[in-house]
Amino acid sequence: MFDKAIYVTQPTLAPLEEYVELLKGIWTSGILTHNGPLVQQFEKDIAVKLGINNFIAVTNGTIALQMSIKALELKGEIITTPFTWIATVSAIKWEGCTPVFCDIESDTLNIDPAKIEMLINERTVAIMPVHVFGNPCNIESIEAIAKKYNLKIIYDAAHAIGSTYNGKSILEYGDISATSLHATKLLNTGEGGGCISSNLEIHEKLKRIRFFGHNKDKSVIEDGFNGKMTEIHAALGLVNIKYFEKVLEDRKYKYNLYKESFRKISELKFQKIVNGNSNYSYFPVIFETEENALKYEKILNNNNIYPRRYFYPSVNTYSNIFDNIQSCPVSEKISKTILCMPLYYKLTESEIESIINIENII
Numbered sequence: 001m002f003d004k005a006i007y008v009t010q011p012t013l014a015p016l017e018e019y020v021e022l023l024k025g026i027w028t029s030g031i032l033t034h035n036g037p038l039v040q041q042f043e044k045d046i047a048v049k050l051g052i053n054n055f056i057a058v059t060n061g062t063i064a065l066q067m068s069i070k071a072l073e074l075k076g077e078i079i080t081t082p083f084t085w086i087a088t089v090s091a092i093k094w095e096g097c098t099p100v101f102c103d104i105e106s107d108t109l110n111i112d113p114a115k116i117e118m119l120i121n122e123r124t125v126a127i128m129p130v131h132v133f134g135n136p137c138n139i140e141s142i143e144a145i146a147k148k149y150n151l152k153i154i155y156d157a158a159h160a161i162g163s164t165y166n167g168k169s170i171l172e173y174g175d176i177s178a179t180s181l182h183a184t185k186l187l188n189t190g191e192g193g194g195c196i197s198s199n200l201e202i203h204e205k206l207k208r209i210r211f212f213g214h215n216k217d218k219s220v221i222e223d224g225f226n227g228k229m230t231e232i233h234a235a236l237g238l239v240n241i242k243y244f245e246k247v248l249e250d251r252k253y254k255y256n257l258y259k260e261s262f263r264k265i266s267e268l269k270f271q272k273i274v275n276g277n278s279n280y281s282y283f284p285v286i287f288e289t290e291e292n293a294l295k296y297e298k299i300l301n302n303n304n305i306y307p308r309r310y311f312y313p314s315v316n317t318y319s320n321i322f323d324n325i326q327s328c329p330v331s332e333k334i335s336k337t338i339l340c341m342p343l344y345y346k347l348t349e350s351e352i353e354s355i356i357n358i359e360n361i362i
């Protein structure tokens with residue numbers, strides 16, 4: 001039994017003094033927002049760190065998804081995954097499009113490319129896959145389908161900063177990738193997000209959308225809104241990013257600690273990583289039955305440990321949000337049988353060992 005509660009995650013934070021130094025600069029300059037110097041520096045630092053070209057820092061990952069839909073001027077059906085956080089789908093709905101759910105692969109937990117084509121019709125305009133828990137999707141197959149039917153791709157890369165595919169940052173794929181810099185992510189600005197597009201026209205358009213639709217002369221030439229990141233959030237990103245490699249390395253090490261122990265339990269299944277490299281942002285375990293998952297959750301809770309049923313429920317089953325419930329049996333089963341274990345930078349190796357050593361896993 002732990003004296004203090006162990007939750008599924010905790011933010012990774014650079015030393016406070018480093019943040020305070022940057023805050024002093026903000027107090028001196030009086031610049032709090034409007035794409036100030038720290039936001040601009042943060043965008044440059046992320047681009048260099050990840051080896052990407054165009055990072056646009058925004059308010060949060062949900063706005064990043066909405067801006068992406070807006071920038072591509074999508075109107076119609078967007079095929080997406082039900083095994084995600086509600087934000088993927090609320091972004092689609094808020095932009096006036098209709099989500100169409102494509103079931104997932106039971107091993108990678110990502111959208112199943114073999115099931116996408118049967119959902120395409122004349123109203124389909126785009127595919128919005130999610131790199132679930134940082135695990136890269138089967139990009140090659142998704143791109144082939146998009147090309148065949150002339151569809152746009154927006155990757156929901158909320159979990160995936162630091163993941164790679166074919167030796168490149170995962171954020172370089174799709175017409176646009178949208179990521180999150182929320183407190184729980186491997187790199188965080190408290191709240192925050194980013195849009196990445198290698199198409200320069202789209203990149204410029206995203207920047208205008210972020211800033212009320214203004215062009216460089218401050219004329220409103222676009223149906224934009226306010227997606228700006230503040231200097232205070234950018235400052236946090238600037239100090240946290242210095243530790244990013246360390247955080248990535250730490251996450252992989254701890255992920256493997258869990259995996260080595262849990263693989264001895266034949267009941268459990270793990271997320272399969274077959275396309276590129278994951279950032280290992282979460283450690284999910286999948287039980288054979290919901291009853292067993294709940295039983296194990298209870299045992300951990302009794303020891304002051306709080307794993308998370310994530311994602312639960314499967315988003316396609318929200319009957320208060322969708323008029324038309326679409327069945328996705330694989331996602332529904334996984335949602336009921338999955339638990340994400342505590343995994344974060346400050347979690348110590350001995351804490352992980354104590355968690356692993358708690359008996360009666362099923």
Ligand SMILES: Cc1ncc(COP(=O)(O)O)c(C=O)c1O
Pocket residue numbers: 060061062063084085087088130156158159179180181182192193
């Ligand atoms: C898959 C997925 N998409 C989108 C989001 C939205 O990101 P944010 O919380 O930064 O708005 C999240 C949030 O964690 C997420 O998990």
